[in-house]
Amino acid sequence: xxxxxxxxxxxxxxxxxxxxxxxxxxxxxxxxxxxxxxxxxxxxxxxxxxxxxxxxxxxxxxxxxxxxxxxxxxxxxxxxxxxxxxxxxxxxxxxxxxxxxxxxxxxxxxxxxxxxxxxxxxxxxxxxxxxxxxxxxxxxxxxxxxxxxxxxxxxxxxxxxxxxxxxxxxxxxxxxxxxxxxxxxxxxxxxxxxxxxxxxxxxxxxxxxxxxxxxxxxxxxxxxxxxxxxxxxxxxxxxxxxxxxxxxxxxxxxxxxxxxxxxxxxxxxxxxxxxxxxxxxxxxxxxxxxxxxxxxxxxxxxxxxxxxxxxxxxxxxxxxxxxxxxxxxxxxxxxxxxxxxxxxxxxxxxxxxxxxxxxxxxxxxxxxxxxxxxxxxxxxxxxxxxxxxxxxxxxxxxxxxxxxxxxxxxxxxxxxxxxxxxxxxxxxxxxxxxxxxxxxxxxxxxxxxxxxxxxxxxxxxxxxxxxxxxxxxxxxxxxxxxxxxxxxxxxxxxxxxxxxxxxxxxxxxxxxx
Amino acid sequence: xxxxxxxxxxxxxxxxxxxxxxxxxxxxxxxxxxxxxxxxxxxxxxxxxxxxxxxxxxxxxxxxxxxxxxxxxxxxxxxxxxxxxxxxxxxxxxxxxxxxxxxxxxxxxxxxxxxxxxxx
Numbered sequence: 212x213x214x215x216x217x218x219x220x221x222x223x224x225x226x227x228x229x230x231x232x233x234x235x236x237x238x239x240x241x242x243x244x245x246x247x248x249x250x251x252x253x254x255x256x257x258x259x260x261x262x263x264x265x266x267x268x269x270x271x272x273x274x275x276x277x278x279x280x281x282x283x284x285x286x287x288x289x290x291x292x293x294x295x296x297x298x299x300x301x302x303x304x305x306x307x308x309x310x311x312x313x314x315x316x317x318x319x320x321x322x323x324x325x326x327x328x329x330x331x332x333x334x335x336x337x338x339x340x341x342x343x344x345x346x347x348x349x350x351x352x353x354x355x356x357x358x359x360x361x362x363x364x365x366x367x368x369x370x371x372x373x374x375x376x377x378x379x380x381x382x383x384x385x386x387x388x389x390x391x392x393x394x395x396x397x398x399x400x401x402x403x404x405x406x407x408x409x410x411x412x413x414x415x416x417x418x419x420x421x422x423x424x425x426x427x428x429x430x431x432x433x434x435x436x437x438x439x440x441x442x443x444x445x446x447x448x449x450x451x452x453x454x455x456x457x458x459x460x461x462x463x464x465x466x467x468x469x470x471x472x473x474x475x476x477x478x479x480x481x482x483x484x485x486x487x488x489x490x491x492x493x494x495x496x497x498x499x500x501x502x503x504x505x506x507x508x509x510x511x512x513x514x515x516x517x518x519x520x521x522x523x524x525x526x527x528x529x530x531x532x533x534x535x536x537x538x539x540x541x542x543x544x545x546x547x548x549x550x551x552x553x554x555x556x557x558x559x560x561x562x563x564x565x566x567x568x569x570x571x572x573x574x575x576x577x578x579x580x581x582x583x584x585x586x587x588x589x590x591x592x593x594x595x596x597x598x599x600x601x602x603x604x605x606x607x608x609x610x611x612x613x614x615x616x617x618x619x620x621x622x623x624x625x626x627x628x629x630x631x632x633x634x635x636x637x638x639x640x641x642x643x644x645x646x647x648x649x650x651x652x653x654x655x656x657x658x659x660x661x662x663x664x665x666x667x668x669x670x671x672x673x674x675x676x677x678x679x680x681x682x683x684x685x686x687x688x689x690x691x692x693x694x695x696x697x698x699x700x701x702x703x704x705x706x707x708x709x710x711x712x713x714x715x716x717x718x719x720x721x722x723x724x
Numbered sequence: 725x726x727x728x729x730x731x732x733x734x735x736x737x738x739x740x741x742x743x744x745x746x747x748x749x750x751x752x753x754x755x756x757x758x759x760x761x762x763x764x765x766x767x768x769x770x771x772x773x774x775x776x777x778x779x780x781x782x783x784x785x786x787x788x789x790x791x792x793x794x795x796x797x798x799x800x801x802x803x804x805x806x807x808x809x810x811x812x813x814x815x816x817x818x819x820x821x822x823x824x825x826x827x828x829x830x831x832x833x834x835x836x837x838x839x840x841x842x843x844x
Binding site for chain 1: 842
């Protein structure tokens with residue numbers, strides 16, 4: 212007796228269909244599973260048999276053969292438990308195999324027959340929409356996540372028994388409806404706000420520019436200047452996510468198993484702050500079966516690296532590919548996987564090992580050699596990819612004691628949203644470019660128009676401040692963003708002047724030592 | 725016959741009686757070949773059932789716990805040989821049971837584990 216049904220798994224962040232074929236034949240009772248199952252799938256045998264028994268069904272006294280097709284695809288995850296169990300039950304005559312058609316089944320079984328949450332429900336639901344498969348049966352906890360995808364009817368079930376009753380038509384299950392508008396209209400709530408930051412106006416402004424143009428940013432300053440405090444508040448001014456962005460980010464979190472159970476979809480930009488002891492695999496992703504790393508989890512959001520030079524050298528160097536391409540490709544002998552990783556890099560560091568090189572009162576105790584070694588951790592090519600370098604001065608008493616509140620995050624965010632809209636309009640015909648930070652040479656030529664006085668200023672600055680060619684392109688991109696914030700088509704001298712400020716450190720630090 | 729073997733034979737008789745009362749038809753006792761032995765082979769409702777009889781050993785260890793994977797494999801191999809020799813392989817449904825017999829203050833306690841193991 213043979214039963215056939217459809218299920219799915221995922222590779223990287225994309226879903227892929229799997230055919231589950233179950234055959235029962237007389238012979239010595241046994242259970243064999245073929246079709247490149249990975250460990251998690253191999254173990255499903257014990258879960259499936261026990262769950263069938265504990266759901267009140269009798270185990271067939273038969274030789275059970277299960278084939279997972281296509282046979283050359285590695286099957287991952289625990290989502291195949293439910294289809295395997297249903298296949299066995301159908302083949303042993305509990306219900307007709309025809310009832311399983313036109314549906315996709317997913318779910319991990321626990322020993323008592325209950326269904327558990329699986330990874331990758333969102334990418335699989337997106338795949339079904341593409342393939343035109345209308346119905347999916349999956350664990351209750353995964354329903355909100357899969358329900359986001361339009362055109363796929365989601366039937367949540369709690370247990371194997373319930374799934375069988377639903378298939379046989381003994382019980383009715385309402386298809387799961389997600390209140391999409393509600394999820395997106397819920398304003399993101401943060402318990403911190405920019406209005407709490409006293410002083411540090413230039414740092415706040417730099418963050419505004421970074422958020423508006425998607426520019427990477429590096430803060431350099433003594434301990435206690437407020438670098439980390441500012442970083443915590445950075446997400447509060449980030450523009451809201453579009454549905455496409457939200458789906459893309461959620462897909463990554465879904466396969467990483469990092470999706471919070473109360474939130475089916477990620478609607479606020481992720482802010483990832485890994486500790487500096489992180490390994491290169493942890494940051495970039497990897498493993499025997501590649502899993503997304505921090506850079507991908509920060510996709511469409513912010514990757515905050517505090518104490519930048521404390522990260523090990525090879526960890527910092529692997530950052531170069533995602534910063535350049537907006538994605539990470541992890542190659543394995545038989546296949547390779549690409550995870551998107553487009554994020555704003557936000558790094559912070561001290562100017563020297565002791566931290567007080569630029570402090571107004573405290574004396575720095577570092578030798579020139581120590582400082583050189585410290586700064587050399589950040590390689591030129593890496594520095595090259597960070598548009599804004601800003602020195603954060605130590606905070607003064609007058610600033611701290613001031614009663615005046617700073618500008619609230621919401622106001623800043625409004626300006627940023629406007630600037631982003633201008634950019635989206637500008638790049639609507641350019642594929643893969645969303646913000647000014649991603650402009651390549653040819654885009655700069657097309658889109659960055661500087662007024663004649665601006666040209667003069669830039670020429671003077673280049674000559675007098677001894678700025679490099681690298682700094683030159685960065686200044687052009689930054690001034691474009693600053694002009695966008697100003698809602699000005701043309702780039703004026705004061706926009707350029709501000710942009711030059713954000714590059715001043717090229718000279719001061721890395722060229723001085 | 726050694727005392728141990730004699731005892732074993734006695735347990736098998738108990739098990740057989742128990743099975744007969746449960747409407748099992750006994751096909752073979754102590755079926756053996758070079759790779760192993762099966763205590764009882766029975767039939768009920770067209771299914772062939774291979775039964776291993778165990779007695780309580782010492783302490784808390786129950787009889788059925790002593791059917792180790794190695795022993796299971798031997799029983800399965802022997803079952804295959806039996807089915808093939810009778811030309812039944814692939815024609816009947818097959819099950820492996822364990823019957824555990826414990827003496828408890830002169831009372832005999834029989835525990836029957838249906839479908840106790842299957843081929844890995």
